[in-house]
Amino acid sequence: MVQADNSKYPPSVVYDVLMLLAIFASIVPLMFRGNYQIFQVMEITAVLIFIVDYLFRWYTAGLAAEHNNLSAYIKYPFTFMAIIDLLSILPGLSLINNSFKLLRITRLLRITRVLKLIRYSKHLVVLLAVLKKECNVLLSVLALAIGYIFITALIMFNSDMYFENFFDALYWATTTLTTVGYGDIFPHTNLGRLISMLSALFGVAIIALPSGIITASYLEELKRQHRSDSR
Amino acid sequence: MVQADNSKYPPSVVYDVLMLLAIFASIVPLMFRGNYQIFQVMEITAVLIFIVDYLFRWYTAGLAAEHNNLSAYIKYPFTFMAIIDLLSILPGLSLINNSFKLLRITRLLRITRVLKLIRYSKHLVVLLAVLKKECNVLLSVLALAIGYIFITALIMFNSDMYFENFFDALYWATTTLTTVGYGDIFPHTNLGRLISMLSALFGVAIIALPSGIITASYLEELKRQHRSDSR
Amino acid sequence: MVQADNSKYPPSVVYDVLMLLAIFASIVPLMFRGNYQIFQVMEITAVLIFIVDYLFRWYTAGLAAEHNNLSAYIKYPFTFMAIIDLLSILPGLSLINNSFKLLRITRLLRITRVLKLIRYSKHLVVLLAVLKKECNVLLSVLALAIGYIFITALIMFNSDMYFENFFDALYWATTTLTTVGYGDIFPHTNLGRLISMLSALFGVAIIALPSGIITASYLEELKRQHRSDSR
Amino acid sequence: MVQADNSKYPPSVVYDVLMLLAIFASIVPLMFRGNYQIFQVMEITAVLIFIVDYLFRWYTAGLAAEHNNLSAYIKYPFTFMAIIDLLSILPGLSLINNSFKLLRITRLLRITRVLKLIRYSKHLVVLLAVLKKECNVLLSVLALAIGYIFITALIMFNSDMYFENFFDALYWATTTLTTVGYGDIFPHTNLGRLISMLSALFGVAIIALPSGIITASYLEELKRQHRSDSR
Structure with missing residues (x-):
């Protein structure tokens, strides 16, 4: 082989x-x-x-x-x-x-x-294979994340007048969900801050999804290797 | 069906x-x-x-x-x-x-x-179903997180005079726990910084909870699918 | 009972x-x-x-x-x-x-x-019980994190002259490891930035520890409940 | 022993x-x-x-x-x-x-x-042993992360003229992937912001890898201890 x-x-x-x-x-x-x-x-x-x-x-x-x-x-x-x-x-x-x-x-x-x-590089190919196997599920999470970003950006754009265009709101929503938070764009009104807080708190559940999917996939991979080793 | x-x-x-x-x-x-x-x-x-x-x-x-x-x-x-x-x-x-x-x-x-x-969209419905199944547990984590945010904000508000009102302290505590950290509001005294450090370090345990819950739920879902496939 | x-x-x-x-x-x-x-x-x-x-x-x-x-x-x-x-x-x-x-x-x-x-609140008591059960392991992770923060801060403090006192370096190291990154303190030299990059990259492994511990504990808790239900 | x-x-x-x-x-x-x-x-x-x-x-x-x-x-x-x-x-x-x-x-x-x-310290030695056992896999994730950072930095450096040298782009890409986001360096053009958003979203999958690896390793460690206890 x-x-x-x-x-x-x-x-x-x-x-x-x-x-x-x-x-x-x-x-x-x-x-x-x-x-x-x-x-x-x-x-x-x-x-x-x-x-x-x-x-x-x-x-x-x-x-x-x-x-x-x-x-x-x-x-x-x-x-x-x-x-x-x-x-x-x-x-x-x-x-x-x-x-x-x-x-x-x-x-x-x-x-x-x-x-x-x-x-x-052989070793990286294996890791990329795991990512590839879960590709479809991870892309669904991405779709969910983009939907969440889109809705959050829509709410923020219509609540906080500081955001000049919708792209700014999308950029802010993405940096908030991924918890990067550069700090170049952030809400300036109290309503905007409240939306920001809720967005970040509920977003934690979405950001935890890839972690769960990859952990489950990696555990299955380890079990499969164990079984083929014990034969 | x-x-x-x-x-x-x-x-x-x-x-x-x-x-x-x-x-x-x-x-x-x-x-x-x-x-x-x-x-x-x-x-x-x-x-x-x-x-x-x-x-x-x-x-x-x-x-x-x-x-x-x-x-x-x-x-x-x-x-x-x-x-x-x-x-x-x-x-x-x-x-x-x-x-x-x-x-x-x-x-x-x-x-x-x-x-x-x-x-x-069919695929997203499945992912949302997983989130819905763990909804009650995730909401408990949210309650725990809000409690943590509230206590941290109370301590910070009474320690660092830089925070003008309690809402600012709540906003800071939320961006710290979720590790967003925009940087528009941050402690200015050494005591405030110490509280900020402790808040972030202990908060990691709370932020890790959703990840654990979703991983466990996803693993069970995979096992359930396996069993129904092998029949 | x-x-x-x-x-x-x-x-x-x-x-x-x-x-x-x-x-x-x-x-x-x-x-x-x-x-x-x-x-x-x-x-x-x-x-x-x-x-x-x-x-x-x-x-x-x-x-x-x-x-x-x-x-x-x-x-x-x-x-x-x-x-x-x-x-x-x-x-x-x-x-x-x-x-x-x-x-x-x-x-x-x-x-x-x-x-x-x-x-x-009954439900929160359960979640806090899980955190309490893993308390000792989580405190060990905290000790590991504090050690990592201390070493990173020492290296940074002696490499980047921008940091005025050691507490600033500790504060920076903590916000970097927990990925909060307010942006009020950050390295100003290229050497400092390189240390910052390495610190953040290797720190990911430490921040992943609580997630692993809690996931494992939560999975065991679910299994234990299953067994007592099926009896 | x-x-x-x-x-x-x-x-x-x-x-x-x-x-x-x-x-x-x-x-x-x-x-x-x-x-x-x-x-x-x-x-x-x-x-x-x-x-x-x-x-x-x-x-x-x-x-x-x-x-x-x-x-x-x-x-x-x-x-x-x-x-x-x-x-x-x-x-x-x-x-x-x-x-x-x-x-x-x-x-x-x-x-x-x-x-x-x-x-x-005996207890920390155990935790470090777990990290050491998964050392090779974690280093592969690090290699993957560095590759991701390098490619993202290359794309950003050639798209956003704000970045003065390639090291700045590497620094930005690292703080984005690890979700630290100090905010000292960030894209200033809309194209740069779009790259930043995509980089952060896809990067979540890479940052979730260590969490999965450590969870799997910790679960195996717990099972191994259980088996040796029940004998």
């Missing part, structure tokens, strides 16, 4: 290290405000490596399947990881060919490259 | 979509400060749809019961959902007939319309 | 309501800054009621024991509730006899009267 | 109390800004006691092993506690012999002395 799992990694570790360096090289420029020459060189090098990597993975995807060869070639570009790989190449292309002029938007897309790093 | 559950929805999906549009149309004006003409048109249209919907639901409630027809007609207006439906119509009436002049208060009531949306 | 439990309540409900009114009457003056005549009247009335109540409880404590009568009279003033009752009377005496002049300190002691309210 | 555990403590309790006093004497100067004469005397006394203690422990480590005597002497300085003991002595030496001039850095190292206190 472990052998089969390892087979998707190329035999040479050099390749993995090279990829990691390429990913870091393409991220470093995002961490500085300036536009240095060295960053553009790093960018172009990284993108070229990503293109070669993308084609290489496409090629090996077909080989791994062996029979049903053709359909594997067609399916690969539509897998989740292939789409992420493609997205990490696209913003770089706009740098080589400057006619795109969509730099401002693509800059955000470039961050998807970081997701590639997950491929190189 | 599922069939019986579905029977309260009208056969036509068009009806549901129309209702959703009416709900959104009546909420949108609440998200803006101005008083535009278009909003009044939307408001009146929505209220008319709500009135028709209310009467239609009342009529079908009697039909669904079949025997014991009359008592169903009498009981319906006192069910929880019927009261919410009625509350969502009332504020709109004040717009049509301007003699009411209770606009400022009813504006808040209009938000109850949002609760109607819950009817249209 | 339930009958025996109820026996400590006086047969007349009027007595309980009177006591509740007396408690509220003695707390209300603590919620205002001024020193109104009406408050002094309320205060004196409440204290007189408390004295009568104290003597009455002492008298019935001896009656309830029946045999071993004398030792019950001697033991009663040293029970937890009797001490709280006595503490709630003491600050009031300073008002009647003005020679005490310890008003400023005793004002805080007067708040212990609120604890009397717990006697009148 | 318990006897063997106790054997590493010296028979005389006086020794333990003396060590505690020495530890406190060496920490007190760290809690004040000034450089008083009395602190230097305390410092030198404490360091001398630590040196004697270090040599004494080294000597007894060899005695406890009895056979294999020599290898125990060689191994001892490389044990975790011996390294901490040594680190607690080093900064003091720079005070006696002033040629070192590394005071500013070693000041932080001196704090490791506090860790010595753990040796003197």
Whole structure:
């Protein structure tokens, strides 16, 4: 089982290290405000490596399947990881060919490259698997939270005249529910403060939901591992 | 059982979509400060749809019961959902007939319309059911939290002269217990800070209660589902 | 068992309501800054009621024991509730006899009267029992938290010159660990910010401890109730 | 087993109390800004006691092993506690012999002395053992959290021009994920606020992970104790 799992990694570790360096090289420029020459060189090098990597993975995807060869070639570009790989190449292309002029938007897309790093850590994949398993329930909690935020923001926006637009109220409601509370926006009237207090107190029950879901899921995971160990 | 559950929805999906549009149309004006003409048109249209919907639901409630027809007609207006439906119509009436002049208060009531949306989502109903099941225990935690907030606020109000009135102290105690901590009100003396520290540290135990209650309830729910699946 | 439990309540409900009114009457003056005549009247009335109540409880404590009568009279003033009752009377005496002049300190002691309210709610007693059962473990977590706060404050105090005295650093460390984060005190150097980040991240594990302890305790409580129900 | 555990403590309790006093004497100067004469005397006394203690422990480590005597002497300085003991002595030496001039850095190292206190509390050792058992999983959560913080900071840094350097963005992302939210740094554009809201909402799932892991571990610990009790 472990052998089969390892087979998707190329035999040479050099390749993995090279990829990691390429990913870091393409991220470093995002961490500085300036536009240095060295960053553009790093960018172009990284993108070229990503293109070669993308084609290489496409090629090996077909080989791994062996029979049903053709359909594997067609399916690969539509897998989740292939789409992420493609997205990490696209913003770089706009740098080589400057006619795109969509730099401002693509800059955000470039961050998807970081997701590639997950491929190189086994332990994190397990934790993300737990989160993925409970994904649907957690998204329902998110929907519930967004509904709660929306209603609280509506009540606050119509009660406290300090909030200039509805987005401010939504921002305040979110920072209150998640208990972040930056303090840049807060109610200024006594009615607003009362709503704020009630919102925070009842919100505790909603914020406790993910904790309950994850604890239950983790306990089941541990039990399942125990059972398979004792066999 | 599922069939019986579905029977309260009208056969036509068009009806549901129309209702959703009416709900959104009546909420949108609440998200803006101005008083535009278009909003009044939307408001009146929505209220008319709500009135028709209310009467239609009342009529079908009697039909669904079949025997014991009359008592169903009498009981319906006192069910929880019927009261919410009625509350969502009332504020709109004040717009049509301007003699009411209770606009400022009813504006808040209009938000109850949002609760109607819950009817249209199955998954959220399940999550809300868990919260409802533990409602009594969670309300006890709330009572405990309010008691804790009250005592902390009393101690702080009598120790730190910075707090101008007791409501300020209650507001501070709530934002401290829920760990929101906006930072608009905080103790200014060393004694006040010490109370603040102790309040936050001991409060962690109270804030951990809902998490424990919900986790336990969720675990039981999962076990119950397991048992009914394995049969 | 339930009958025996109820026996400590006086047969007349009027007595309980009177006591509740007396408690509220003695707390209300603590919620205002001024020193109104009406408050002094309320205060004196409440204290007189408390004295009568104290003597009455002492008298019935001896009656309830029946045999071993004398030792019950001697033991009663040293029970937890009797001490709280006595503490709630003491600050009031300073008002009647003005020679005490310890008003400023005793004002805080007067708040212990609120604890009397717990006697009148059954449901809260259960929740407090769970907290009491895990009291020792929770206090160990508190000791761990205080140790963590102390070390973090020491590191911060010696790294960021913005903190004027050690108490400020302790206050900052506490608001960071409990994730309150008022924002009145925060690091101003990059080193201080780095310490702040590490402190908050590692602190999450400590803050998760009470949640785990209470969840486990609550699950055991539910199981125990299930077992005693199924018998 | 318990006897063997106790054997590493010296028979005389006086020794333990003396060590505690020495530890406190060496920490007190760290809690004040000034450089008083009395602190230097305390410092030198404490360091001398630590040196004697270090040599004494080294000597007894060899005695406890009895056979294999020599290898125990060689191994001892490389044990975790011996390294901490040594680190607690080093900064003091720079005070006696002033040629070192590394005071500013070693000041932080001196704090490791506090860790010595753990040796003197049994109950805390148990709680720390639970944290140690789940150490690897908690570190994976930390890695996940750091990854989340890094990505959020990257997105924010490239979206909101208010953040002057990447470290500011990292600091903001950490205070948001841990829900501390001091309020010294927060987004100023609407796009930044939207990212802040999404970051806080999705971050709740990550912050709930340690709670789940610790609850599961604590429940297993309780079950294990139950089983060993019932035998």
